[in-house]
Amino acid sequence: GTLLARDDRVLTLSSSSSDAHVHVWDAGSGALAWGFSQAAGGGARTATFVRDSDDVIAVLGDELVRVAPGSNTPAWSLALNGTAAYKRIVVHGKSVFAIGNVASTRQAKQQLHVVEVDTASGAVKTQYSTAEGVSLGGGSLVVLESREYGAYLVWRESDNIVWHIHRLGMTSPMWEIYHAKMVEVALMPPDMLTSTIAELDTDPGLNDATPRFTLTYTRDGTQKTVVVEMYRTGDKLEMRKIASFTDSAAVAAGAQRTVAAVRTSADGVAWRVRGGAKHSGDAVYESSTYGGVTHAALVFVGSAPRIVVQTRGGLLAALAGDSREPVWTRDESLAHAADMALLALPPPASSAEHAAKETDPSVQPSAAIRFVLRWVATAQALVESVTSGFGIGSGGHGGEHAAAPTEGDHFGFRRLAVFGSTTGVVAAVGSQDGAHAWAHYLKTRVERVFITRGSQALSSAAPIVVAVGRTRNATVVTALDALTGKAVSRDTLPFAYTRVFELPASDPVSGQRLLGFAVAEPTPRLA
Known part of the structure; x- marks a missing residue:
């Protein structure tokens, strides 16, 4: 599933047997702000907000589309390579990057395939492949973006703790090798080699100077999630741990370096916010009806945090600290x-x-x-x-x-x-x-x-x-x-x-x- 937050809006995707749906919800009331759907055999793969705009860019089936609120037709659409599984979109400057996996022609490994498209017109600027052996769905790669130093793919080699960073749009292989050598970082001890990584900042405007991601691993039978922050020292990009959570189902990022964790328990959901003023709460939740929490988003209604969660069954629920009952719920399972x-x-x-x-x-x-x-x-x-x-x-x-x-x-x-x-x-x-x-x-x-x-x-x-x-x-x-x-x-x-x-x-x-x-x-x- 996809659950992205932008100011007081929350973006979700859903797919039925033949259609793909984009929904944007009001985080305060739970009302549907606007939606869009079209026939898409491959379903809704991924989506993101356009910076400084209310529009959404999404991969629906094998098409990249830009959709405006209230419109029944895309502003533009682009047919993508049908052999690639596009699972990431990054909007940076005047470009949108669609990132997917294609099979390597030289060996039985997957390559990352990048298509750079003009955000306004939908015209293709460049496309290239990079980073053999890295899979988008395997928890080994994240996409980071900041206004200060661009949009990056970050991945870790499977058999060691060396990290590599590729800046989107830089198609020169020699530049990529040089840049990767420059930022090799032995960030974590060897017992974290089996960890998975995931995006945290869904809106890069929240944290331009220090984009964040999560690293999750299991130690002594306990699942731990570390929030990692990337920062610049001179001409290097480096990483540091800023928070950690135990047994969390989902972690979300908010403004002013705040992060939230959600944990599914037998009788409900517990959540807590760190960074700035600390908040915590729990809510009654029937996991037997809609399954456990898979994604979370952190928004602020006034100065109060609100956690929007998405479950395996397709339920959306907004949680607040002053009530054990969800502020609002929306059942998206029927859209699937x-x-x-x-x-x-x-x-x-x-x-x-x-x-x-x-x-x-x-x-x-x-x-x-x-x-x-x-x-x-x-x-x-x-x-x-x-x-x-x-x-x-x-x-x-x-x-x-x-x-x-x-x-x-x-x-x-x-x-x-x-x-x-x-x-x-x-x-x-x-x-x-x-x-x-x-x-x-x-x-x-x-x-x-x-x-x-x-x-x-x-x-x-x-x-x-x-x-x-x-x-x-x-x-x-x-x-x-x-x-x-x-x-x-x-x-x-x-x-x-x-x-x-x-x-x-x-x-x-x-x-x-x-x-x-x-x-x-x-x-x-x-x-």
């Missing part, structure tokens, strides 16, 4: 939605009636009768499917056979729309007003959602949401109670599917529709 199913619920029964029906043996058929009813319902469903041309429920785009809307349901909605998102959240919202009914965080990305009911003869069974996702070599199937969002079961299957679909048949015991999985794409053959 990969699939949707509609559920029409029956008229609500009172909780007392429902409990009596579940516990009174006089209203429960015998085991033998229930078994026969299941088979009868299965046969009926199969006949209906065959006679309708195998008109199976679409799962992700309907969920069941043309169920008539009801006058109300347990939440006061006619229907629930159940979304599965690539952030791992399954959420149910009212189809009329969009109010949330429930959300559940599954940790793995969700690509399909199906809604299934038991046999009509056993209609007391609650409808079930089946969420399907996959990892590199496994398929994860999770069943949730459609009324509450509580997990019913979770199964990991030893294959990664290529397609999933509902079958025109039901399980004879549970009465629920069966799912089929294709584990390989069919190979065309000549007869």
Whole structure:
């Protein structure tokens, strides 16, 4: 995810199955200041604010675009090299640098590829490759920028503690070697060789003279994060430690050399600010609903700090020291939605009636009768499917056979729309007003959602949401109670599917529709 702060604005990116979205939020109220979206097969990769402007420059799919607030079309767009994974943008002076990884032609290593573009027009100025063997996504490289001495790529060699710095726009290999030799720094002791580094200053105007980044490592089973500051001594760029935190999920930078750390605990989020006046606080937070904190931003509303956090599930929440409840929250998980199913619920029964029906043996058929009813319902469903041309429920785009809307349901909605998102959240919202009914965080990305009911003869069974996702070599199937969002079961299957679909048949015991999985794409053959 991307979470950047600029004054009282916070920038986030999100991607659905086919679109990329840029959102800019008001940090004080949580209101959406403006947004932009366009079709982008590769999703939203990265973005940044334009200095001295409210515009945003982003990599959406394989395009670099500049977007102004309130505009439905980019001010300019540039098609990037489709073979490079562009994950960083730096705006410096009159240039914007898009930085990605491409495969080296000389050996099986990646190179950093840099495209320099005119900020105003979008015209390409230069492009070149540098630094073999450095990956943008591996936690070994950061991009630093300051008005005083330019924009730099900073990385550490994987097998020692030598740091290298490359100034963006300097394409001469000899200059790069000379400059790297000039600033070799044995910054940390050898036990930090396994550390990862990450950007900290999202707005270089905050700290022009001393840009900062973080270095995270584990020592004696404890995760530690060190805030490193870069400064100039004569003609050298050097580094020093200015703060450290323990077991922090995310670290953010603010104005006047302030830094903040956020830690996810079992019952909430704790945060603290260092530099200048010290602040700290905690907030109640249900990590089982939206996952742990991954990113944080530090802004000041008046003189009071406010921490904006982003979670694995796509939730935005603003935290302040005077309240344990978040100041505001925004659910962005639906912007990552990969699939949707509609559920029409029956008229609500009172909780007392429902409990009596579940516990009174006089209203429960015998085991033998229930078994026969299941088979009868299965046969009926199969006949209906065959006679309708195998008109199976679409799962992700309907969920069941043309169920008539009801006058109300347990939440006061006619229907629930159940979304599965690539952030791992399954959420149910009212189809009329969009109010949330429930959300559940599954940790793995969700690509399909199906809604299934038991046999009509056993209609007391609650409808079930089946969420399907996959990892590199496994398929994860999770069943949730459609009324509450509580997990019913979770199964990991030893294959990664290529397609999933509902079958025109039901399980004879549970009465629920069966799912089929294709584990390989069919190979065309000549007869």
